[in-house]
Amino acid sequence: MFAKQFRVKSNTVIKGSDRRKLKTDISNAFPMLSAEDLTELVPNKEELNVVKIYAHKGDAVTLYVLHKNPIFFELEKQLYPTVYTLWHYPDLLPTFTTWPAVLQKLAGGADLMLPGVVVPLGGLPEVKKGECCSISVVRNRAPVAVGTATMTTAEMLGLGMKGRGVSVLHTYTDYLWAFGDKSGPPSIPSLDSEVATEGDVEAEGEEGVGEHGDGDRATEPPCPSLEELSLEPREAGEEEGEKEEEKKDGDDADGEEEDSRSPQEQMDALLLQCFLHALKSKVKKSELPLLTSSFLRNHMFSCCPNGKQLDIKKSSYKKELSKGVESIVEVDWRNPELRSFSPPEDVAKEEGLAESNEESDRPYQPPEITTLYSVSARLQSLFEDAQKRKGAVLSSGEVRTIITEYVKKNELVDDTNKNYVNINPTLCDCLLEKSEYQEVEKLKWDDLFARTLDRMQHCHQLVFPGQEPIIKKGHIEPIDLSVASRGSNKKHRVQASTVLQPVPGSKDRVLIQIQGNQVQQAGKLLLDQYQIPRKYVQGLDKVQKPGKKK
Structure with a gap:
């Protein structure tokens, strides 16, 4: 679900009543959590944000963010913990174990197939169809994915561990994980030894991922261990047995060039x-x-x-x-x-x-285009409490949150009509024109937000998959499609010559000249294949009407 970039609709601080409701919902969904656990997840006084997003397929999802990390997400009125939460509570959900090589496929949007599940000595966890469960890799109990079981445990065993086992919603390294502090999973030793060994990765008979992945066999060697690495020399006096093991391991280097150094x-x-x-x-x-x-x-x-x-x-x-x-x-x-x-x-x-x-x-993914706003010199005093200096770049949702907090902190909501905000000296200097200083005493909330955004420096952000976000000043200029006669009046249906040249006096703009009226073909290419939002393409009304051909 979060294998591709999502769009943030709003980001607000949770209200007191909603905070209590969330704590109740978490307690009902995960009854094994103690009162202390619930207080740690939903603290009474620390800032907890509610972020409304749209996933790349259009699903409306609600995120609950604590200390900049998403801790739960809600989809179709059902709560799911994120990997950040599961790293603190690894036993919160029934957990299936797979190989480290499979994780890459899961992060790419694949589901977990039953042949890729490692069956521990204690057996599979008991799950019902549709029940929330997690996925970990061998040798580390820290979950790396969250999803729902596609069938009961009995059905999995009855099918001989074939077919789809877990429908994956969220994984370590996906965009929901990247919305947090991007920390990695801790090393939590397994409580139960797996039946399989490292060599079994090479011998897996079927893929461990579903049709959304690329279906390659999980033949990468698993991590030797997910414990912490310390580059410190061994102390003298280690056991003799280890030296013998090193000597034995050195025999595996057959076929390589002769090296006078020891295997160690x-x-x-x-x-x-x-x-x-x-x-x-x-x-x-x-x-x-x-x-x-x-x-x-x-x-x-x-x-x-x-x-x-x-x-x-x-x-x-x-x-x-x-x-x-x-x-x-x-x-x-x-x-x-x-x-x-x-x-x-x-x-x-x-x-x-x-x-x-x-x-x-890598399949083509369209760029994400977001309108942003930069704090201007005129508005510095208004954003001081939020510790946002001149030049700080914010989304419209962040601006609304900061302005709302400022109004509430300074008790500026009008007592007689809550839809209005009283103007104090700071708001007067930042948002009013000189002619309004003596006349305007209060503003509607919408007018307050609109004036704030209008007086900020407009910016835009472009996010291309796999690249760092690009932020530029000003509005993003749309693609303009136009038709003009040049010399003769010849027009071609599809085949046409093309010329690419820079626009005089512009640094980043280019002009593409195509022979004939190709507005329809160019528009279809931009909208359908390259998935550019329609609002960034002008001139689509210049498509040649039927019967106008010469």
Whole structure:
């Protein structure tokens, strides 16, 4: 549901009565939560926002956001926890386990197929058809997806674990997860040992994802562990058995060029290579702090050359299980070893090829276009309480929320008519014309919001899939379709020559000249294939009328 960007309709602070209702609804939906748990999820005094959104397929969804993280979402009057909530309460829902390689497919919009489910020694969880459930990966109990069961547990077993098992609604790394702080799942050891082993990933007979994914077999090696990575040398005096195991593991390197280094030294070098490669080409400063488990899983593994596999057990670095959560908080980007590092040629080629293949296989998604507003110098005093300085970019919903909070904080709602707001000196200076200073004492709410937005700097945001948002000043200019006679009066039905040239005096605008009246074909291409909103395309009324051909 959230595999593609969604559109935010409104974002408001929850009212006291709605807060109490939400707490009751959560308690009814998830009775295992204690009173303390409910107070932690829905605190009495901390800010809790209600965000109304439209998913890419048009579904109306309500998000409940606490500390900038969505904690629940409501769809068709049913509450579902997000992965952020499940990381704190991993046993809140019945959980199915799958392989790490399947997670990528689920995040792309696929459902979980029963052949991809790992059956633990304790058996499958008992679920009913349509019941909310979660999905985790082997070796880590932290859920990474939320969905609904497509059948009962008995039916799953009766079908021999074939068919669709869980209809997935939300996953780790989707756009709902990205609406929060983008933290990664914690490492929560499994309570029950899985029947399958690592080698079983290669031997899976069927895909673990549904028809919405690309159907590739989950043959990626699973993460050796989702525990925190600590690059510290082993202490002297480790058990002799580990040395024997390292020697045995070294026999797996058949077919590779002879290397005088021990298997442990080779793994150390590979870990360091992937570590530096991930820091230099995968991690952005804006991502910090970054969980070490996420860094290992999402960045270092992807930097490993083909034919090799990272395995911390075979290195001189040890895993440390800590009660807390370890993160990479800061990186010395000027470190000489990091600055001088460049990935081996074969790795760089593989990476470039993989990126180009990924881009070519990725289905087209239209850009998301959003109108935004920037705080102007005139309105600085009005936005001071919200700590928004000149130049801060906000959505219209955020502006309405800030203005509403300002009015309530300063008790400016008119006592005789709640539809009006009394004008104080700040509102007078920011929103009224000089001629209105002595005449206007109050404004309607709608007029108050309209004047505020009108006096802000207009901006627009473009979000292309997989790219950072682009914010530009001013209104976005629409595509203008026009027809003009040039020289002869020849017109062609579809085949036509085309000329592309920049518009004189403009930096980013281009002019496309097409021979003949191609408004209908161009309009259909823009609206249907490229899915540009109709309001950004002008001139569609210039389509040639039947019977007018010459």
